[in-house]
Amino acid sequence: MGNVEQTYSVLVNETSCEVTCDPETPLLWVLRDSLGLIGTRFGCGAGTCGACTVHLDGIPVHSCDTPMWSVGTKRVTTIEGMSLGDEPHPVQKELIDCQAGQCGYCLSGIIMRAAPLVDAARAGGAMLDRESVCTALDGNLCRCGVHNRIIDAVVKASNP
Amino acid sequence: MNAPANLSPSLTANPLLSDWIRFTDDEAVEALTGKSELGQGISTALTLVVARGLGLNPAQVRMVAPTTVISPDEGFTAGSLSVQHSGSALAQVCDRVRELFLTEARQHMGSDQVQLVNGEFTDGARTLTYWDMALNVDLDVATADLTGGVTPASETTDLPRIDLADKILGRPRYLQDLRFPSQSFGRVIRPPFRGATIDQVDVAITSAHLGVQSVVIDGSFAGVVADSEIHAIEAAEILAQAITWTGTSDALSHADLVEFVVTAPTVDAPLMEKATTDNATAENSDHTLSARYSRPFIAHGSIGTSTAIAQWRGDELTVWSHTQGVYPLRTDLARALNHDIESITVHHVEGAGCYGHNPADDAAYDAVLLARSVPGSPVLVSWTREDELGWGPFGPAMVVDLAASFTADGKITSWDWNGYGNGHSSRPSTLSSPSLLAFGDQADGIPIPPSNDPPLVTGGGTARNGRPLYDIETITGSIHRLDVMPIRASALRSLGAHLNVFALESHIDDIAHQLDVDPLTYRLSQLSDPRGIAVLEKVAVMSDWGNRLSGESAGRGLGFARYKNSGAWCAVVADITAEETVRVDRLWIAVDVGAVITRDGVLNQIEGGAIQSVSWTLKEEVRFADGRVTSSDWETYPIIRFSEVPHIQIEIIDHPDQPSLGSGECSMGPTAAALGNALFDAIGVRVRNLPLSPANIVTAMDE
Structure with a gap:
């Protein structure tokens, strides 16, 4: 500086x-x-x-x-750019649907990490599995212990 | 929550109906609480309590975040008591409010047939709303006679978290996001080690940096205020380089912790007010088992760092904080500043996850000191990650010595518990002088006194769950609370219950092993508490306990406790694989939290607690040497990652006719215990020092 x-x-x-x-x-x-x-x-x-x-x-x-x-x-x-046109990204929709959060502080980073993966899966027509989601999110920390709900939400979001 | 209820203690302190419920001009109900939303979903649970109590739609209920301006004083948001205290208070208040409005509606319509239907009072022909009558019904009346049963006007429904969508959509919601006109930003420089004082400081070089509005030096407290957060961060880096420090540090290292904890000066107290003794038969026992258990200091590790905003306008001070208690924080601010408490306002604003007494209150005082140098400007202060993991209060290190005597048929005749460690609370307003970090650094400040323990009657700290729930003839023990505090200690989720349940359930498993009895069968044979038996039997069915698969490095373990011996019952079965490290494959959890308010909220809290406990129990240890915490980033203080999280199945045994019990902390201890017992099952070695890390496992193997 x-x-x-x-x-x-x-x-x-x-x-x-x-x-x-x-x-x-x-x-x-x-x-x-x-x-x-x-x-x-x-x-x-x-x-x-x-x-x-x-x-x-x-x-x-x-x-x-x-x-x-x-x-x-x-x-x-x-994260503000993920719901342009009032339509939240599928990851965001599923996180809300699964109530996958406690404090929520880690979630915008997790959404940004997961979204390209989910977009690719949806485009390719192959759903993500738990293991690939865990691998993708391993650099994202969550302290509240909401991991399983987040994994489930991301997997669901990848369903085209 | 239609349980026979005693008067909530929160109502004793805040007795008027209007302390809790207000009908507003825009046809909403404002519900007041002293309990903070910490990410645990309490504001959603309380919304549902109010909606049910008044027979309204949850959308008509607006929870008011705790503020010293109008909220009831309910102390701290802690101890899994928010539903028990604030929830039962609001349920009792709403029950009475509804009755008063019903009476008014009947008088107004001249009919005894008036009923509350879909949120409106109607005699079939005419209707009146709460708001139609709000001016006629006096809510400034005391609630002292509210000891009867509570009948909700509508049934339980799950309610999605009222705050979560904003957080997922990236909308402003956290204190970190709060912006005011003419806002300034501050950063604080912490000393390089505990005991360091400022020798020299070049203020001018920092003041000259772009955007800097002030540099504050007070004793060893140092900070900057700038016109933007970027400039504040830059200036803080310059200031850190511009200070030279002096002093000597305590030589204690984490490596010497157990020895230190059992030899340091202590204040001692009995485990129980009155010892349980019926005809001690210890001398008739065939077996004895003694062992020492320990855990290190554990960090809160919130993903966001502590933040606060403070603004001085003349003598009026306003603070925005993610504190667990707006009133206790206000008390300590007044004490530290020697300032009129009535001139101080504290508002709660949501922050990142809170699992106990973290540096939220410290950040508030930092902001207050910095804001004083720029009168009129609201100053936002955020901590760095290094300070968050290095300077916040930690969950105390503990040592527990257990000695049990038991007969050949398994009857436990005596149980002796000795717990050592720092007290589990140095919360604001509870010590002889303020427990705000910067106060200890100020020129005329006082170092934070050693932490204390909450009283046994409210669950204790070091002794929390020190007393087993099993049928034991004689229970004795002493609390040895450290009278020195080289590493700052305070409340972390479940307090002493994490190690105590780990220790006692390890001990029980060892007794069962010595007797060659199945651990579940043994527990059931020594327990008469019916709700305890029920969760154990439930978890046994869920996990198919009797039909366990065991591979070469696989193990299965059981852990059980009733939190605080007065809260929720929880039993956990863990399947692990012990190779280079311990991997947790699966957890089954059965809980009884009394009457369930929000089912999804309970599931989320139980699972989150279990995962956090897996992280503490397997991985976490605060490291320090020469007065400096060395585990001050995520590489040196690793926590559980996505790939390490087990599959979890939870079942709730609902008791709609029983009082609601908190769910935030009851799974911590039983999860830790289940992991330790599963590890023993896998490798045949009892590891008694946490964390269950490769190093501690190897040490236990060598013993």
Whole structure:
């Protein structure tokens, strides 16, 4: 930190935004602080809990250790961008349906991690199984112990 | 909850109907509670209690988050008592409110035939709503005579969590998301080790950073306030580099913990107010069994870090916190600031998951100190992950010594329990001086005194579940509460019950093994409590106990307890595989929580408690040396992951005619015990020191 601030033009949830910050500033804080997209959570700041997961060009990354200089022209998608047009993502719908949450703090990161997997399964016509969901979510921590409900919801969401 | 109920203790402290229920102009019911939504779903359960009590649709009920402005003072949201206390209070209040409105409606219509139907009072021709009569019915009346039965106006229905959809859809809901006009952001720098004080600090270099509004140095408390969260984080990094520290640290290390806990100075008290003794026959016993059990300090490990907002306007202080108790926090803020308590307001706002006394209150005081430097501005302070895992209160390390005598036919003639460790509560307002972390760092502050234990009558702390529920002739024991606190200790979900149930159920299993009796058969033969027997028999059926499969490294174990000996009954069967590490394959859980309010809420709490207990019991240990916690990130303090979570099946034995009991903590101890017993079944070695890690298993094998 302590470098000269720079101005970046970023595409977030299909909207072009301009932000001014230190190049090393993590994307997480640009989203929460500069852009007011508070659905992305701070959990650890070290990419070890998954709470801050967002998509860059559709690929899940930890926004807490993604510096702004590295974002470039990649499309950023956050949890707010998952329910554009008022229609929640199938993962979100199933999480609500399964009541798969207690405190819920880990869920936006889990949704962002699971969504591409679910989208691919639905497109390919093959449902996910428990094991592949667990493998995909192993970098996402949940402290309340809601894992089984989350796994069930993600598996259900993958049913085309 | 149509049980014969005694007056809820919450009603003794907050006796007016209007302390709990208000009818608003927009045709809603505001329900007040002192209990905080911690992620456990209490606001949903209480919504349902009120809707049932008044015969209304849950959508018409608005729970008001606890606030010192209008909420009833119900102390802490702790001990699985929210349904027992706040739920029964609201049920009793709603019962009376409904009666008063029914009386008013009958008088108004001049008919004894008026009934409450679908939320409206009707004589068949005319209807009146609660809101039509709200001005005529005085709710500023005391509830002291509300000791009779409670009859809900409508039946139990499950209600989806009222807060969950927002959290899943990424809408603002958490304290971390709360924004005000002209808001500032703060960060605090903690010392490099316990006992360190600031030697020198270069304030100017921090003040010069972009957006910095103030730098606060008070004794060894150091923090910054900036115009944005990004700038606050940057400035905190600069400030951390600008401070040099001095002092000496305590040399205690986690490696020496058991020795420390049993030799440190203690304050002693008996296990029970009155010893259970009927004709001690210990001398006639054929066998004795003595063993020592231990657990390390355990971290709360919430996925979000502690956060608060504070704002000073003149002498008026307002705080937004995810505290477990808005009133106790206010008390300690007033004590620490030497400030008029009536000038302080504390509002509860939901945060990340709370499993006991975490740093939420500490963050509140941090925000208060920082906000004082920018009068008028609300200042949001969030902790770092390292501080959350390094500086918050931990669930205390404990040692339990058990000595049992039993006859050849299995009768336990004596049971002696000695529990050692720090007390399980250093909650705000309960100690001789404030227990807010920064207060100990301030120039004129006082270090946090050693923690205490809740009284035995409310379940105790170190001694929680120290007394077995089995039929034992003589039970003796002493609590040895540490009078020093090198590592900060306070309440963590289930308090002493985690280790006590692990220890006593391990001991019971060892006795059964010595007698060559099946562990389930043995427990049933030593238990007369019918609801205890029922959960054991239920879990035996669920798991097909008698028909167990055992592979080479597979094991099956049983754990049972009635939480606090006065709460919910819970029995757990665990199937594990013990290879390089212990893998939990499956858990079966049978519970009796009395009358069920929200079935789905109970299932979620029981399962969550069991999974958290698997994590504590297999993996978790706070590590420290030279005054510094070294397990301060998720790599050095690993918790359970998705791939490690067992399949879980739960059955609830519902007793609609019995009082409701809390479900948040009852599965912790029995799960831990079932794992230890399954491990013994798998490898034939009794591991008595938690966690059941490869290192502790190897040590036990070598003994």
